[in-house]
Amino acid sequence: MTVKVTVTGAAGQIGYALLFRIASGHLLGPDVPVQLSLLEITPALKAAEGTAMELDDCAFPLLKGIDITDDPNYAFNGTNVALLVGARPRTAGMERGDLLSANGGIFGPQGQAINDHAADDVRVLVVGNPANTNALIAQRHAPDVPADRFTAMTRLDHNRALSQLSSKLGVPVTDIKKMTIWGNHSATQYPDLYHAEVGGKIAAELVDQDWLKDTFIPTVAKRGAAIIEARGASSAASAANAAIDHVYSWVNGTPEGDWTSAAVVSDGSYGVPEGIISSFPVVSRNGQWEIVQGLDIDDFSRGKIDASVKELQEERDAVKELGLI
Ligand SMILES: NC(=O)c1ccc[n+]([C@@H]2O[C@H](COP(=O)([O-])OP(=O)(O)OC[C@H]3O[C@@H](n4cnc5c(N)ncnc54)[C@H](O)[C@@H]3O)[C@@H](O)[C@H]2O)c1
Ligand SMILES: O=C(O)C[C@H](O)C(=O)O
Numbered sequence: 093m094t095v096k097v098t099v100t101g102a103a104g105q106i107g108y109a110l111l112f113r114i115a116s117g118h119l120l121g122p123d124v125p126v127q128l129s130l131l132e133i134t135p136a137l138k139a140a141e142g143t144a145m146e147l148d149d150c151a152f153p154l155l156k157g158i159d160i161t162d163d164p165n166y167a168f169n170g171t172n173v174a175l176l177v178g179a180r181p182r183t184a185g186m187e188r189g190d191l192l193s194a195n196g197g198i199f200g201p202q203g204q205a206i207n208d209h210a211a212d213d214v215r216v217l218v219v220g221n222p223a224n225t226n227a228l229i230a231q232r233h234a235p236d237v238p239a240d241r242f243t244a245m246t247r248l249d250h251n252r253a254l255s256q257l258s259s260k261l262g263v264p265v266t267d268i269k270k271m272t273i274w275g276n277h278s279a280t281q282y283p284d285l286y287h288a289e290v291g292g293k294i295a296a297e298l299v300d301q302d303w304l305k306d307t308f309i310p311t312v313a314k315r316g317a318a319i320i321e322a323r324g325a326s327s328a329a330s331a332a333n334a335a336i337d338h339v340y341s342w343v344n345g346t347p348e349g350d351w352t353s354a355a356v357v358s359d360g361s362y363g364v365p366e367g368i369i370s371s372f373p374v375v376s377r378n379g380q381w382e383i384v385q386g387l388d389i390d391d392f393s394r395g396k397i398d399a400s401v402k403e404l405q406e407e408r409d410a411v412k413e414l415g416l417i
Contacts (some may be wrong), residue, residue, distance in 0.1 A: 095173060103132050199229040222276075263290055274401070
Protein backbone atom coordinates (compact mmCIF):
# COMPACT_ATOMS: atom_id res chain seq x y z
CA MET A 93 0.00 0.00 0.00
CA THR A 94 1.26 3.48 -0.84
CA VAL A 95 2.00 5.58 2.23
CA LYS A 96 1.25 9.29 2.07
CA VAL A 97 3.97 11.45 3.63
CA THR A 98 3.40 15.17 4.15
CA VAL A 99 6.41 17.43 4.62
CA THR A 100 5.91 21.04 5.73
CA GLY A 101 8.60 23.60 4.99
CA ALA A 102 9.41 21.44 1.98
CA ALA A 103 11.36 24.19 0.19
CA GLY A 104 13.64 24.79 3.18
CA GLN A 105 17.07 23.43 3.97
CA ILE A 106 15.92 20.37 5.90
CA GLY A 107 13.24 19.71 3.30
CA TYR A 108 15.88 19.55 0.59
CA ALA A 109 17.95 17.05 2.58
CA LEU A 110 14.90 15.01 3.57
CA LEU A 111 12.70 14.57 0.51
CA PHE A 112 15.14 12.59 -1.59
CA ARG A 113 15.73 10.09 1.20
CA ILE A 114 12.00 9.64 1.76
CA ALA A 115 11.49 9.04 -1.95
CA SER A 116 14.35 6.54 -2.11
CA GLY A 117 12.84 4.37 0.63
CA HIS A 118 14.89 5.31 3.69
CA LEU A 119 11.97 6.61 5.75
CA LEU A 120 9.75 3.56 5.68
CA GLY A 121 11.71 0.77 4.04
CA PRO A 122 12.89 -0.36 0.62
CA ASP A 123 9.57 -1.96 -0.38
CA VAL A 124 7.14 0.80 0.63
CA PRO A 125 5.80 3.08 -2.13
CA VAL A 126 5.33 6.72 -1.10
CA GLN A 127 3.15 9.61 -2.19
CA LEU A 128 4.68 12.96 -1.22
CA SER A 129 2.67 16.00 -0.21
CA LEU A 130 4.67 19.22 0.08
CA LEU A 131 3.24 22.08 2.15
CA GLU A 132 4.80 25.52 1.85
CA ILE A 133 3.83 29.14 2.30
CA THR A 134 2.64 30.76 -0.93
CA PRO A 135 5.88 32.66 -1.77
CA ALA A 136 7.89 29.42 -1.50
CA LEU A 137 5.66 27.29 -3.73
CA LYS A 138 7.81 27.91 -6.78
CA ALA A 139 10.93 26.71 -4.93
CA ALA A 140 9.01 23.61 -3.80
CA GLU A 141 8.07 22.99 -7.44
CA GLY A 142 11.76 23.12 -8.31
CA THR A 143 12.52 20.48 -5.70
CA ALA A 144 9.65 18.37 -7.05
CA MET A 145 11.15 18.63 -10.56
CA GLU A 146 14.42 17.27 -9.17
CA LEU A 147 12.57 14.47 -7.39
CA ASP A 148 10.98 13.56 -10.75
CA ASP A 149 14.41 13.60 -12.34
CA CYS A 150 15.63 10.93 -9.93
CA ALA A 151 13.04 8.46 -11.32
CA PHE A 152 12.71 6.87 -7.88
CA PRO A 153 10.90 3.55 -8.30
CA LEU A 154 9.03 3.97 -4.98
CA LEU A 155 7.79 7.52 -5.61
CA LYS A 156 4.17 7.36 -6.78
CA GLY A 157 3.44 11.10 -7.00
CA ILE A 158 4.01 14.57 -5.57
CA ASP A 159 1.46 17.22 -4.60
CA ILE A 160 2.46 20.78 -3.77
CA THR A 161 0.19 23.15 -1.91
CA ASP A 162 -0.10 26.06 0.50
CA ASP A 163 -3.34 24.67 1.97
CA PRO A 164 -2.87 22.51 5.10
CA ASN A 165 -6.30 20.91 4.66
CA TYR A 166 -5.26 19.58 1.27
CA ALA A 167 -1.69 18.76 2.32
CA PHE A 168 -2.76 16.53 5.22
CA ASN A 169 -5.69 14.86 3.47
CA GLY A 170 -5.25 11.12 3.97
CA THR A 171 -1.73 11.56 5.38
CA ASN A 172 -0.13 8.61 7.17
CA VAL A 173 3.12 10.33 8.16
CA ALA A 174 3.34 14.09 8.81
CA LEU A 175 6.76 15.70 9.15
CA LEU A 176 6.25 19.21 10.49
CA VAL A 177 9.49 20.94 9.56
CA GLY A 178 8.47 24.48 8.56
CA ALA A 179 8.46 26.90 11.48
CA ARG A 180 8.97 30.57 12.21
CA PRO A 181 12.61 31.07 13.20
CA ARG A 182 13.61 33.50 15.91
CA THR A 183 14.87 36.75 14.38
CA ALA A 184 16.78 39.62 15.96
CA GLY A 185 14.79 41.48 18.58
CA MET A 186 12.02 38.88 18.74
CA GLU A 187 10.70 38.15 22.24
CA ARG A 188 9.95 34.60 23.33
CA GLY A 189 6.23 35.34 23.40
CA ASP A 190 6.37 36.61 19.78
CA LEU A 191 8.16 33.43 18.71
CA LEU A 192 5.63 31.20 20.45
CA SER A 193 2.72 33.21 19.00
CA ALA A 194 4.09 33.03 15.47
CA ASN A 195 4.55 29.29 15.77
CA GLY A 196 1.15 28.87 17.38
CA GLY A 197 -0.25 30.44 14.21
CA ILE A 198 1.42 27.65 12.21
CA PHE A 199 1.10 24.56 14.41
CA GLY A 200 -2.45 25.22 15.66
CA PRO A 201 -4.01 25.20 12.17
CA GLN A 202 -1.77 22.31 11.06
CA GLY A 203 -2.89 20.26 14.10
CA GLN A 204 -6.50 21.07 13.25
CA ALA A 205 -6.00 20.05 9.61
CA ILE A 206 -4.40 16.76 10.73
CA ASN A 207 -7.36 16.22 13.06
CA ASP A 208 -9.88 16.81 10.28
CA HIS A 209 -8.21 15.18 7.28
CA ALA A 210 -5.34 12.79 8.09
CA ALA A 211 -5.58 9.01 7.89
CA ASP A 212 -6.61 7.10 11.03
CA ASP A 213 -3.07 5.78 11.52
CA VAL A 214 -1.38 9.20 11.18
CA ARG A 215 1.98 9.63 12.91
CA VAL A 216 3.33 13.14 13.43
CA LEU A 217 6.92 14.21 13.96
CA VAL A 218 7.59 17.87 14.75
CA VAL A 219 11.05 19.11 13.78
CA GLY A 220 10.44 22.87 13.59
CA ASN A 221 11.54 24.71 16.74
CA PRO A 222 10.64 25.07 19.53
CA ALA A 223 9.87 21.46 18.60
CA ASN A 224 8.44 20.09 21.86
CA THR A 225 6.07 23.00 22.38
CA ASN A 226 5.09 23.21 18.70
CA ALA A 227 4.19 19.51 18.94
CA LEU A 228 2.12 20.23 22.05
CA ILE A 229 0.24 23.01 20.21
CA ALA A 230 -0.47 20.73 17.22
CA GLN A 231 -1.54 17.86 19.48
CA ARG A 232 -3.96 20.04 21.45
CA HIS A 233 -5.61 21.09 18.17
CA ALA A 234 -6.21 17.47 17.21
CA PRO A 235 -8.53 16.11 19.90
CA ASP A 236 -9.74 13.24 17.69
CA VAL A 237 -6.23 11.87 17.07
CA PRO A 238 -4.72 9.72 19.84
CA ALA A 239 -2.26 12.00 21.69
CA ASP A 240 0.57 9.48 21.40
CA ARG A 241 0.71 10.04 17.62
CA PHE A 242 2.30 13.44 18.20
CA THR A 243 6.05 13.45 18.81
CA ALA A 244 8.93 15.91 18.64
CA MET A 245 12.46 15.22 17.49
CA THR A 246 15.33 14.61 19.88
CA ARG A 247 16.89 11.91 17.70
CA LEU A 248 19.45 14.41 16.41
CA ASP A 249 20.56 15.06 20.00
CA HIS A 250 20.65 11.28 20.55
CA ASN A 251 22.83 10.76 17.49
CA ARG A 252 25.10 13.63 18.55
CA ALA A 253 25.53 11.96 21.96
CA LEU A 254 26.41 8.62 20.30
CA SER A 255 28.97 10.32 18.09
CA GLN A 256 30.64 12.28 20.93
CA LEU A 257 30.93 9.20 23.14
CA SER A 258 32.13 7.03 20.27
CA SER A 259 34.99 9.40 19.48
CA LYS A 260 35.89 9.85 23.16
CA LEU A 261 36.17 6.09 23.74
CA GLY A 262 37.43 5.17 20.27
CA VAL A 263 34.62 2.65 19.77
CA PRO A 264 32.19 2.30 16.87
CA VAL A 265 28.79 3.91 17.45
CA THR A 266 27.26 0.45 17.05
CA ASP A 267 28.95 -0.63 20.32
CA ILE A 268 26.92 1.96 22.25
CA LYS A 269 23.47 0.98 23.49
CA LYS A 270 20.77 2.59 25.62
CA MET A 271 21.70 6.24 25.09
CA THR A 272 19.02 8.63 26.38
CA ILE A 273 18.16 12.27 25.85
CA TRP A 274 15.75 13.55 28.50
CA GLY A 275 13.61 16.70 28.36
CA ASN A 276 13.49 19.53 25.86
CA HIS A 277 15.20 19.88 22.46
CA SER A 278 17.09 22.89 23.79
CA ALA A 279 20.26 23.66 25.70
CA THR A 280 18.61 22.31 28.90
CA GLN A 281 18.32 18.78 27.48
CA TYR A 282 20.03 16.04 29.47
CA PRO A 283 22.10 13.46 27.57
CA ASP A 284 22.40 10.57 30.07
CA LEU A 285 25.48 8.33 30.25
CA TYR A 286 24.42 6.63 33.50
CA HIS A 287 22.20 4.18 31.61
CA ALA A 288 24.09 4.05 28.32
CA GLU A 289 26.19 0.93 27.84
CA VAL A 290 29.37 0.24 25.90
CA GLY A 291 30.21 -3.43 25.51
CA GLY A 292 27.89 -4.17 28.43
CA LYS A 293 29.57 -1.63 30.78
CA ILE A 294 27.93 1.58 32.00
CA ALA A 295 29.29 4.45 29.86
CA ALA A 296 29.53 6.87 32.81
CA GLU A 297 32.06 4.50 34.43
CA LEU A 298 34.27 4.51 31.34
CA VAL A 299 34.84 8.26 31.23
CA ASP A 300 35.97 10.68 33.89
CA GLN A 301 33.22 12.64 35.60
CA ASP A 302 34.71 16.02 34.68
CA TRP A 303 34.55 15.13 30.99
CA LEU A 304 30.98 13.85 31.37
CA LYS A 305 29.73 16.94 33.19
CA ASP A 306 31.87 19.74 31.74
CA THR A 307 32.42 18.58 28.17
CA PHE A 308 30.02 15.83 27.06
CA ILE A 309 26.74 17.29 28.32
CA PRO A 310 27.31 20.89 27.13
CA THR A 311 28.80 19.77 23.80
CA VAL A 312 25.70 17.70 22.98
CA ALA A 313 23.25 20.24 24.39
CA LYS A 314 24.81 23.20 22.56
CA ARG A 315 25.70 21.41 19.34
CA GLY A 316 22.85 23.06 17.44
CA ALA A 317 24.23 26.51 18.29
CA ALA A 318 27.78 25.40 17.38
CA ILE A 319 26.56 24.26 13.95
CA ILE A 320 24.80 27.58 13.38
CA GLU A 321 27.99 29.41 14.37
CA ALA A 322 30.11 27.31 11.98
CA ARG A 323 27.74 27.01 9.02
CA GLY A 324 25.87 30.28 9.30
CA ALA A 325 22.69 28.19 9.15
CA SER A 326 21.14 25.56 11.36
CA SER A 327 21.83 21.87 10.91
CA ALA A 328 20.01 20.51 7.90
CA ALA A 329 21.33 17.17 6.60
CA SER A 330 21.88 15.81 10.11
CA ALA A 331 18.41 16.99 11.14
CA ALA A 332 16.88 15.33 8.08
CA ASN A 333 18.83 12.15 8.86
CA ALA A 334 17.49 12.15 12.42
CA ALA A 335 13.92 12.61 11.18
CA ILE A 336 14.41 9.58 8.94
CA ASP A 337 15.79 7.58 11.90
CA HIS A 338 12.88 8.61 14.16
CA VAL A 339 10.14 7.58 11.76
CA TYR A 340 11.94 4.42 10.63
CA SER A 341 12.28 3.26 14.26
CA TRP A 342 8.67 4.19 15.04
CA VAL A 343 7.25 2.27 12.10
CA ASN A 344 9.68 -0.66 11.95
CA GLY A 345 10.53 -1.05 15.67
CA THR A 346 13.69 -0.64 17.74
CA PRO A 347 16.16 -3.55 18.09
CA GLU A 348 15.96 -5.88 21.11
CA GLY A 349 18.36 -4.89 23.88
CA ASP A 350 18.49 -1.24 22.88
CA TRP A 351 16.36 1.86 22.96
CA THR A 352 16.35 5.33 21.43
CA SER A 353 15.20 8.84 22.36
CA ALA A 354 12.04 10.63 21.28
CA ALA A 355 9.92 13.41 22.73
CA VAL A 356 6.53 11.85 23.41
CA VAL A 357 3.46 12.84 25.43
CA SER A 358 4.31 12.14 29.06
CA ASP A 359 2.17 9.64 30.94
CA GLY A 360 3.73 10.84 34.21
CA SER A 361 6.70 8.45 33.98
CA TYR A 362 9.82 9.55 35.89
CA GLY A 363 7.90 12.39 37.51
CA VAL A 364 7.47 14.27 34.20
CA PRO A 365 4.04 15.95 34.37
CA GLU A 366 1.41 14.18 32.31
CA GLY A 367 0.61 15.78 28.97
CA ILE A 368 3.82 17.66 28.20
CA ILE A 369 5.91 16.45 25.26
CA SER A 370 9.28 15.53 26.71
CA SER A 371 12.13 13.31 25.58
CA PHE A 372 12.44 9.88 27.18
CA PRO A 373 14.19 6.58 26.56
CA VAL A 374 11.74 4.79 24.27
CA VAL A 375 11.29 1.56 22.38
CA SER A 376 8.90 1.06 19.51
CA ARG A 377 6.77 -2.10 19.56
CA ASN A 378 3.97 -2.82 17.09
CA GLY A 379 4.27 0.68 15.67
CA GLN A 380 3.89 2.45 19.02
CA TRP A 381 6.40 4.23 21.22
CA GLU A 382 6.66 2.93 24.79
CA ILE A 383 8.62 4.75 27.50
CA VAL A 384 11.28 2.46 28.99
CA GLN A 385 10.29 1.89 32.62
CA GLY A 386 12.12 1.10 35.83
CA LEU A 387 15.39 3.04 35.42
CA ASP A 388 17.01 4.25 38.65
CA ILE A 389 17.56 7.99 38.51
CA ASP A 390 20.29 9.33 40.82
CA ASP A 391 20.33 12.85 42.28
CA PHE A 392 22.53 14.30 39.52
CA SER A 393 20.27 12.99 36.75
CA ARG A 394 17.15 13.98 38.70
CA GLY A 395 18.34 17.59 38.87
CA LYS A 396 19.14 17.68 35.15
CA ILE A 397 15.81 16.11 34.10
CA ASP A 398 13.86 18.42 36.41
CA ALA A 399 15.59 21.53 35.01
CA SER A 400 14.68 20.66 31.42
CA VAL A 401 11.14 19.62 32.35
CA LYS A 402 10.72 22.93 34.20
CA GLU A 403 11.57 24.74 30.96
CA LEU A 404 8.96 22.68 29.12
CA GLN A 405 6.36 23.52 31.76
CA GLU A 406 7.21 27.22 31.39
CA GLU A 407 6.81 26.96 27.58
CA ARG A 408 3.48 25.17 28.07
CA ASP A 409 2.30 27.83 30.52
CA ALA A 410 3.36 30.59 28.11
CA VAL A 411 1.41 29.14 25.18
CA LYS A 412 -1.56 28.58 27.47
CA GLU A 413 -1.43 32.21 28.55
CA LEU A 414 -1.27 33.29 24.89
CA GLY A 415 -4.42 31.23 24.24
CA LEU A 416 -2.56 28.91 21.84
CA ILE A 417 -3.62 25.71 23.64
N1 LIG B 1 14.46 19.33 16.27
C1 LIG B 1 15.68 19.43 15.74
O1 LIG B 1 16.58 18.65 16.08
C2 LIG B 1 16.00 20.48 14.71
C3 LIG B 1 17.25 20.47 14.08
C4 LIG B 1 17.54 21.42 13.10
C5 LIG B 1 16.58 22.39 12.77
N2 LIG B 1 15.41 22.39 13.42
C6 LIG B 1 14.36 23.37 13.09
O2 LIG B 1 13.71 22.96 11.88
C7 LIG B 1 13.08 24.10 11.28
C8 LIG B 1 13.36 24.14 9.79
O3 LIG B 1 14.73 24.33 9.57
P1 LIG B 1 15.28 24.66 8.09
O4 LIG B 1 16.75 24.78 8.21
O5 LIG B 1 14.70 23.72 7.09
O6 LIG B 1 14.64 26.11 7.89
P2 LIG B 1 14.44 26.90 6.51
O7 LIG B 1 14.19 28.31 6.93
O8 LIG B 1 15.49 26.58 5.52
O9 LIG B 1 13.08 26.28 5.96
C9 LIG B 1 11.87 26.43 6.62
C10 LIG B 1 10.78 26.39 5.56
O10 LIG B 1 9.53 26.39 6.23
C11 LIG B 1 8.65 27.13 5.44
N3 LIG B 1 7.48 27.54 6.23
C12 LIG B 1 7.37 28.57 7.09
N4 LIG B 1 6.11 28.62 7.57
C13 LIG B 1 5.43 27.60 7.02
C14 LIG B 1 4.10 27.15 7.10
N5 LIG B 1 3.19 27.79 7.86
N6 LIG B 1 3.72 26.06 6.39
C15 LIG B 1 4.62 25.43 5.62
N7 LIG B 1 5.90 25.82 5.47
C16 LIG B 1 6.29 26.89 6.16
C17 LIG B 1 9.48 28.31 4.93
O11 LIG B 1 8.91 28.90 3.78
C18 LIG B 1 10.80 27.60 4.63
O12 LIG B 1 10.87 27.16 3.27
C19 LIG B 1 13.60 25.31 12.07
O13 LIG B 1 12.61 25.66 13.04
C20 LIG B 1 14.83 24.77 12.78
O14 LIG B 1 15.12 25.50 13.96
C21 LIG B 1 15.08 21.45 14.37
O1 LIG C 1 17.71 25.43 14.68
C1 LIG C 1 18.27 25.46 15.79
O2 LIG C 1 18.11 26.37 16.62
C2 LIG C 1 19.23 24.36 16.16
C3 LIG C 1 18.69 23.01 15.88
O3 LIG C 1 17.54 22.74 16.63
C4 LIG C 1 19.73 21.94 16.13
O4 LIG C 1 19.67 21.28 17.17
O5 LIG C 1 20.62 21.79 15.28
